[in-house]
Amino acid sequence: MIALTVPGLETARLAAKAVGGEVHARDPLEAEASFADIAPRVRALFEAGRPILGVCAAGILIRILAPLLGDKRAEPPVLAISEDGASIVPLLGGHRGANDLARQVAEALGGRAAITTAGDARFGIALDAPPPGWILANPADAKPVMAALLAGASARLEGEAPWLAASLIPFSAEGTVRLVASIQDAPGDEATLVYHPRRLAVGIGSERGADPAEVATLVRSTLAEAGLAPGAVACVASVDLKADEPAILAAAEALGAPVRFFGAARLEAETPRLANPSDVVFAEIGCHGVAEAAALAAAGPGAELVVPKRKSARATCAVAAAPEPFDPRAVGRARGRLAVVGTGPGEAGWLTPEARRLIEEADAIVGYRLYLELIEGLNPKAERFSSDLGAEEERVLVALRLAGEGLSVALVSSGDPGIYALATLVFECLERAGLPDGARRAEIVVAPGISAMQAAAARIGAPLGHDFCAISLSDLLTDWEAIEARVRAAAEADFVIAFYNPVSRRRRTQLAAAKAILLAHRPPDTPVVTARNLGREGETVEVTMLSALDPERVDMLTVVIVGASTSRRIAVGGAERVYTPRGYARKRSAE
Known part of the structure; x- marks a missing residue:
């Protein structure tokens, strides 16, 4: 959510609540995140792939993002919302969530979603954005199919797809456009769109350490020989003892499907429906099968086993089909x-x-x-x-x-x-x-x-530009003798040192002791940076000399960077900076 004004901020907050968004507002407005210049913030969010809902004029977003526009299939949703919330206009990514976001925001704000994509406007659906539980196998053909329908062609529906049947698409038995709904693998073309309902569950069992290539080959061949579409797979399933089995995880990733796991007791409950129960498996893990049982457990009580257990050298695979598309998040559990x-x-x-x-x-x-x-x-x-x-x-x-x-x-x-x-x-x-x-x-x-030392260094210049180390002065987890030895070694080696946990209410002597060690090895005017509350309200970054470092002005929210003997303080643009030369001057003189 991008807000530029006080009224826009209120609208952004209401919209954010409706869709789970994060509000970014222009300074000095208070929000989760702030910015001084809208253009770099919007571009950064867009390039990170984040949906953007701007409570501002559509032209602002268009001008900012125009140089970045390329592949529309990779662009996140971008919407413009009027300050009063009356108009919500999807600008980009209509079929990648923008239209749905517009409808959600419009309902929350009492406004109107201005849907302009042709398919949505004419037929009430987007052919290249099927609902959850469905996948379009040949999205590249959606544009010519939609063009034909918009030009007056009719379609014929092959298979069951209630969401298509309920649309405003003109259907007839002689339709020149084919809309196919099937779990079977089928070719599509410029006149045929193939939709797969995610009704299949692939159950996998494997030995520990099975070759991922072997398991992937078994899964692919199992589906191919049954003529089943990989796109129809809703999830891969197995016993929870295999939740960290690389071969099973890789097989699920190759299918682009989540993996769900079941306890042995839950799989044992599927024994009456198994085609190949095994007493050997029961003796090992407490259920009479993994591949068939996991597939049936995932697909649900109304499922049927469409491919009984098939074996490779070290794995098994089976496929069950549910009567309807199902949400894999509602079955078993994820790996975690x-x-x-x-x-x-x-x-x-x-x-x-x-x-x-x-x-x-x-x-x-x-x-x-x-x-x-x-x-x-x-x-x-x-x-x-x-x-x-x-x-x-x-x-x-x-x-x-x-x-x-x-x-x-x-x-x-x-x-x-x-x-x-x-x-x-x-x-x-x-x-x-x-x-x-x-x-x-x-x-x-x-x-x-x-890290705190990186942030502190960036705020003040480049004190970590040459060799450096980090040392915690807290002796809660490390003996002080060990810490003292490390400080002495770093001092002798002339490292820049970033001190974490320099003091606390209870520990008041460690930073002073470290200062004394350092003064024995480097000049008293060595630059020291103290940075407190970095990136938060009340941030302070100060530079002093090693001899003038006052431990009483340091607390647990402070990181202290002590320069090397070569570190320098300079004035740049009216501000003091600290840097540690790396030796480029020597390199230039040698050349």
Whole structure:
């Protein structure tokens, strides 16, 4: 949501509530994110693939995005909304969600969705955007088919597709346009569109460590020999013991289908419907079959086994068909994913696209209360689990447990999660005994963020331009003797040093001790940068000399960067800057 004015901000907030959006407003308006210049913000969001709803004149968005327009199939939805919410106009991506967004916003605001795409306007549907549970096998042919219908041709429907039958498309037995609805593989052309209802569930069983190529070949041949369309596959299914089996996960990815898992007890309940029950399998894992049982469990009680179990050297495959398209999210459970996400120091513009995506995709978000407040506008539909500072292990265990239950979880930390943050604790907990089996089989993703030392360096110039290191002065997890030895070694090696956790209410002596060590090895006028509340309200970045560094003016929200003996302070454009030369002057003189 893009807002430029006070009335527009109110409209943006109402629309955002209706569609789960995030409000970006022009300074000084207060919103989840702010910007000074609309053009770079809109272009950045567009290039990141994010749907954009601008509460502004359509011409503003058109002029900003015109240089970026190319492949319409890859462009995110872009809509213009009038300040009063009376008119909602999809500008781009009508068949990629913009028309649906316009209808949702119009209902929420009491306005009118100005749908201008020809198919929607004439026939009430978009032939190249079938409803959930359906896929168009040959989208490249949608344009000539739609052109023929708009020119007066009639269509004939082959198979059952209630959404097509209920449209305003003219149907007749002699129609020159064919609209085919089938789970069977069928060719399409400029006069034929083939739609596949996602009614199939592919069940897979495999030995541990099976070759992904073998399993993929088995799945492809199973579908091909039965004449079934890969596009009709709603999901791949297996027993939960295989939730981390690479071959099964790869097979699902190749089909472009989600993978769902079932416990052995649930699969055992399908035994009466199995074509090939196995006592051997029952003895091993507690159910009489995996491939057939998983396919039937996923496709539901009304399903039929259309392809009984087929075998390769180390895997099995079966296919079940449901009577109607089904939502795979409603059956079994997902593998589960724990994304350890770094949000950067706090400024919205420093949040990476990957981190943003993982937060927006999460079913649950876990983090320290302050960090969750910094991303309050992102993914408001996700359940939030917060705790106080110092409860890091508690947060990690909660996140792992949720991921083990099949949820997509974002574990949020500030800065970079791998630098004095939660990523290392996640792997430490995974290495221990006692975690639920599902937690150990969850996917683990670490999304980097901008660290405090990077942000501080960027604000003041380039103090990390040559060799540097980071040292935490907290002795809660590391003995002070070890920290002191590291500070001395870094001082002797003339590294630029970024000090994390420099002081706290309880720890008041460590920074002073580090200062004393450094003064024994580098000049008293060595530049020191103290950066507090980076990217947040009350941010301060100051430069002083090593000899003048006052530990009493530093707290836990501060990162301290101590320059090397070669680091320099200079005045540029009326502001003081710090940088550490890397040696380019020497390189030039040598040339």
